[in-house]
Amino acid sequence: MDSLLKNNIHFVADLSNVSKAIVETGYSQVYVLMDEHTNEHCLQLLQEALVDYEVYFFFLEVPSGEASKDLSTCASLWESLSEDNADRKTLLLNLGGGMITDLGAFVASLYKRGISFYNIPTSLLAMVDASIGGKCGIDFGGFKNQIGVFQQAKKTFVYPKFLNTLPELEFWSGMAEMYKHALICDAAHWSALKVFDRKEVTPALIEHSAALKAEIVAKDPMENGERKKLNFGHTIGHAVESYFLQKEKPMPHGYAVAFGMICEAHISTQHNLLNLVEYDEIEDLLKTKYEFPTIPKKDFSILLEFMQQDKKNEDGVINFTLLQAIGSAVIDQSATESQIIASLNYLLNE
Numbered sequence: 001m002d003s004l005l006k007n008n009i010h011f012v013a014d015l016s017n018v019s020k021a022i023v024e025t026g027y028s029q030v031y032v033l034m035d036e037h038t039n040e041h042c043l044q045l046l047q048e049a050l051v052d053y054e055v056y057f058f059f060l061e062v063p064s065g066e067a068s069k070d071l072s073t074c075a076s077l078w079e080s081l082s083e084d085n086a087d088r089k090t091l092l093l094n095l096g097g098g099m100i101t102d103l104g105a106f107v108a109s110l111y112k113r114g115i116s117f118y119n120i121p122t123s124l125l126a127m128v129d130a131s132i133g134g135k136c137g138i139d140f141g142g143f144k145n146q147i148g149v150f151q152q153a154k155k156t157f158v159y160p161k162f163l164n165t166l167p168e169l170e171f172w173s174g175m176a177e178m179y180k181h182a183l184i185c186d187a188a189h190w191s192a193l194k195v196f197d198r199k200e201v202t203p204a205l206i207e208h209s210a211a212l213k214a215e216i217v218a219k220d221p222m223e224n225g226e227r228k229k230l231n232f233g234h235t236i237g238h239a240v241e242s243y244f245l246q247k248e249k250p251m252p253h254g255y256a257v258a259f260g261m262i263c264e265a266h267i268s269t270q271h272n273l274l275n276l277v278e279y280d281e282i283e284d285l286l287k288t289k290y291e292f293p294t295i296p297k298k299d300f301s302i303l304l305e306f307m308q309q310d311k312k313n314e315d316g317v318i319n320f321t322l323l324q325a326i327g328s329a330v331i332d333q334s335a336t337e338s339q340i341i342a343s344l345n346y347l348l349n350e
C-alpha cells in the first residue's frame, strides 16, 4: 500500500495515533470540525484515545448535510477562528464525512493563507474517496464544488470502526465510489464487490479501494490525465446531484454517482467501447443496490445545463470518462446531447 503512505494516509486500529501525531508535531491550538452526527457518534471515540496525551481540543460544529458546504458556513468558521486568535500553527481536524472533509480542508487552506489539517473520515465515502487526493471546496451558485483548491491533508487517519454507526443509506452511497474504483481500474475488485453485502465490508476491502484512488492521485495529482478516470459517473452524476439539491430531498452523492455510472456506461456502449454483456452486468448490479427517484423528461434540459457548466469541460464540449471494459476506463471522451438523452431515457424508462 505504498500509494497510501505516499499520500500520508494511515489505516489505524487505534485512534491514539492521531494524538501521537499531534503531540509529535506540536500545534498551538487544535480544532475539531464536525456535524451533529459525527459529534454524537465519533467525537467520543477520538477523545477516549487522548488519555495518554495532553491535547486540548476546541470544537466547531456545522449542521449536517450538503447545504453546509457553502460560502456562508466558511465565513462563520473563519470568523470563529479569527475571534479565537487562531494562529498559523493551528491544526484543524476534519472529523466527518465528505461534506466535512471538503469544507474543513477548504477553510483550512485559505485561513491565514493556509493552516494544517488532518482528515479523519467517518463515512465510507470519505474513507475511500473524499478524504484522499487533496481536492477541497464548496458548492456555489447551485453548482457542485464550483469553488475550491487542491491542498493535501498533512495526514489522513482511516479508522473503520467509525462505520458501526453509519446509516445504511450512507453506507451504500460510499459503496458507489468503491464500485467506481473497481470499474475504472480493477476487474478483480469488481468481482470481489459484486458478491458483497454490508456485513462483508472488511477493512481490507476498504483499504484496497482507498489504495486504488491514492495510486491514481499519486500519478497525476493535478488531474491532467490519469486522474480524470476517477470522474467516471460524475459528469451525469454531478448534474443529477445538483438537480436534486434544488429539491426538497437531496440525493446522496454516491446515489447520484451510481445513476451517472449506469448512464455513462450506456454512453460507452453507444460509442462501441463497452460490450453489452458487461453493460448488463453493471446495470443489473447497480439497479439492485440503488433506487433512483424519477426525473421528468421536461427537466432533461436542466440536467444538460448543469453538464455544460461542468469544470471538466474544455472548449464548451462536455467531457466524459467512459468504460472500455469492466476494469478499464478511457478519458477525454465526448457525447452528443442525443446520446446523453438516450442514456437518461434508457435508465428512467426501463
Ligand SMILES: NC(=O)c1ccc[n+]([C@@H]2O[C@H](COP(=O)([O-])OP(=O)(O)OC[C@H]3O[C@@H](n4cnc5c(N)ncnc54)[C@H](O)[C@@H]3O)[C@@H](O)[C@H]2O)c1
Pocket: 035, 036, 037, 038, 041, 042, 064, 065, 066, 069, 096, 097, 098, 099, 100, 102, 122, 123, 124, 125, 126, 129, 130, 131, 132, 133, 134, 135, 136, 144, 145, 162, 163, 164, 165, 166, 167, 170, 173, 174, 252, 253, 254
Ligand atoms: N474531495 C473529493 O475528492 C470528493 C470525492 C467524493 C465526494 N466528495 C464530496 O463528499 C461529499 C459526500 O460525502 P458523504 O457521503 O460522506 O456525505 P456527508 O459528509 O454529508 O455524510 C453523510 C451523512 O452521514 C453522517 N455520518 C458520517 N459519518 C458518520 C458516522 N460514523 N456515524 C453516523 N453518521 C455519520 C453525516 O453526519 C451525514 O449526515 C459530497 O459533498 C461530495 O461532493 C468529495
Ligand SMILES: [Zn+2]
Pocket: 129, 177, 234, 253, 257
Ligand atoms: Zn464522487
